[in-house]
Amino acid sequence: MGFDGMNCPNCGADLPETLTRAKMVACRYCESAVVLEDDALRTAGEKGVMAEEPSLFVLGREIRYRRESWLPVGQARFSYGTGWWDEFWAVDGGGEGVWISVDEGEIAVERPYEIDVTLSPWQLKRGENVSLNGETFTVTEADTATCMALRGEFPEALHVGQAYRYWHLSGPMGRLVTLEFSEGEFAASEGVWVDPYLIRSENAGA
Numbered sequence: 626m627g628f629d630g631m632n633c634p635n636c637g638a639d640l641p642e643t644l645t646r647a648k649m650v651a652c653r654y655c656e657s658a659v660v661l662e663d664d665a666l667r668t669a670g671e672k673g674v675m676a677e678e679p680s681l682f683v684l685g686r687e688i689r690y691r692r693e694s695w696l697p698v699g700q701a702r703f704s705y706g707t708g709w710w711d712e713f714w715a716v717d718g719g720g721e722g723v724w725i726s727v728d729e730g731e732i733a734v735e736r737p738y739e740i741d742v743t744l745s746p747w748q749l750k751r752g753e754n755v756s757l758n759g760e761t762f763t764v765t766e767a768d769t770a771t772c773m774a775l776r777g778e779f780p781e782a783l784h785v786g787q788a789y790r791y792w793h794l795s796g797p798m799g800r801l802v803t804l805e806f807s808e809g810e811f812a813a814s815e816g817v818w819v820d821p822y823l824i825r826s827e828n829a830g831a
């Protein structure tokens with residue numbers, strides 16, 4: 626039996642079938658962010674207003690980097706003191722996802738990362754060394770960002786208006802770890818900074 630489809634709890638519009646593997650989607654028709662939890666849908670606040678900016682990354686337009694390609698399916702915008710950046714959730718052909726953070730010319734690609742140590746926000750100060758999964762990383766940035774707007778779908782629930790503490794850590798071989806702390810829990814992702822000139826977008830310049 627096929628999937629029957631799901632509807633926005635706020636406006637009743639059809640939600641994309643991909644919501645069965647994503648945990649959250651911003652309804653395309655109303656202001657709702659919708660979360661799938663224990664097979665039930667609930668609204669999780671508003672999706673916010675995403676001011677359009679020219680970008681190499683567009684939802685539904687495949688991008689290539691070296692031998693990999695991803696389809697951006699979600700866009701979350703965060704503000705921090707002096708500006709904002711976007712986090713794109715992008716999936717490959719096998720359905721595995723990466724976070725691509727785009728802050729003007731700076732682009733990082735990171736995968737979800739399980740950490741085997743218990744961390745406390747107070748120990749993560751700029752310049753401190755932290756051991757993660759047996760490797761040493763240095764905290765290079767510590768700040769707080771607020772989610773401003775959501776579009777598309779995500780592997781986790783995000784909330785517009787919520788503040789997220791985050792840290793960038795640098796490790797061996799140019800690796801980057803991002804830690805994020807909200808509601809008492811850490812989420813981690815691990816990856817590298819990438820050269821924007823090596824990213825190719827389908828139909829770019831068309």
Ligand SMILES: [Zn+2]
Binds near residue numbers: 652
């Ligand atoms: Zn809706």
